[in-house]
Amino acid sequence: MTTQPVILVVDDDEDDRLFIQLAFEENDELNYHLAFAHDGLKALEWLTTAPEMPVLVLLDINMPRLNGLEVLKKLRDSPRWRGLPVIMFTTSGETNAIAKAYDLGANSYVTKPSDYSGFGTLLKTVCHYWLEVSHVPGYERQRASV
Numbered sequence: 001m002t003t004q005p006v007i008l009v010v011d012d013d014e015d016d017r018l019f020i021q022l023a024f025e026e027n028d029e030l031n032y033h034l035a036f037a038h039d040g041l042k043a044l045e046w047l048t049t050a051p052e053m054p055v056l057v058l059l060d061i062n063m064p065r066l067n068g069l070e071v072l073k074k075l076r077d078s079p080r081w082r083g084l085p086v087i088m089f090t091t092s093g094e095t096n097a098i099a100k101a102y103d104l105g106a107n108s109y110v111t112k113p114s115d116y117s118g119f120g121t122l123l124k125t126v127c128h129y130w131l132e133v134s135h136v137p138g139y140e141r142q143r144a145s146v
Contacts, residue, residue, distance in 0.1 A: 003033070004031060004032055004033040005032050005033070005054075005055040005056075005131065006032065006033045006034075006035050006050075006052065006053075006054040006055065007032045007033070007034055007035070007054055007055060007056045007057070007058065007127070008035045008036075008037065008043065008046065008047070008054040008056070008057045008058070009034055009035070009036050009037070009057075009058045009089075010036075010037045010038075010039075010040065010042075010043040010057065010058065010059045010060060010063070010068065010071065011036075011038070011058070011059075011060040011063070011089070012038050012039055012060065012062075012063040012064060013060070016060070016112060017036055017038075019116050019119045020034065020058070020119060020123065021034060021036075022116070022119075023116075023119040023120040023123045023124075024123065026120060027120055027123075027124055029124060029127075029128075030123060030124060030127055032055070032056075032127065032131070035050070035054065038063075039063045039064055039065045039066060040063055040065060040066025040067060040068065040070055040071040041065045041066045043057075043059075043066075043071055044066070044071065044074060047075075047081060053081075053084060054084070055085070055130075055131060055136055056085050056087065056127070056130050056131060056136070057075075057084060057085065057086045057087065058087050058089040058126075059071060059072060059086055059087065059088055059089060059090075059106075060088075060089060060090050061088060061090040061092055061097060061101070062090065062091075062092065068088060068090065068101075069097075069100055069101060069104060072086055072088070072101065072104045072105060072106060073104050073105075075105075076104060076105035082105075083137040084137075085107045085108075085130055085134075085136050086105070086106055086107055087106070087107060087108045087109075087110055087126060087130065088101045088106045088108070088109040088110065089110050089112060089126075090109075090110075090111065090112060091111065091112050092111075093111045107130075108126075108130075110122065110126060
């Protein structure tokens with residue numbers, strides 16, 4: 001049985017979660033299952049109990065209870081989650097936040113679009129690179145022979 005690969009979206013902003021969900025629903029090329037966590041603690045709970053690892057994590061920085069940088073540190077400190085691709089997906093373009101995210105082991109840092117229209121294009125680009133071009137540990141996709 002083949003199931004869709006899972007992308008974990010960790011974001012406390014309800015509108016951003018909705019924009020992400022709609023972008024995936026409206027684009028046939030984004031054929032992934034989304035799982036959502038509204039804060040860092042819920043993300044760690046989800047990862048601990050999930051039957052399989054997500055292929056990608058989109059992680060916001062500014063969240064209550066446990067922020068994205070704290071979650072990233074926990075992921076990189078754990079042998080189980082160390083290789084999991086984590087894309088910081090946030091509104092902050094602050095130089096210090098970018099540097100801190102990479103210091104903690106982020107795979108990429110992407111600034112969210114300011115409106116819905118940019119979400120689909122950006123998410124398509126991110127997923128294409130991370131899940132079609134790049135090789136992700138634990139995620140082998142079938143490619144057509146060229």
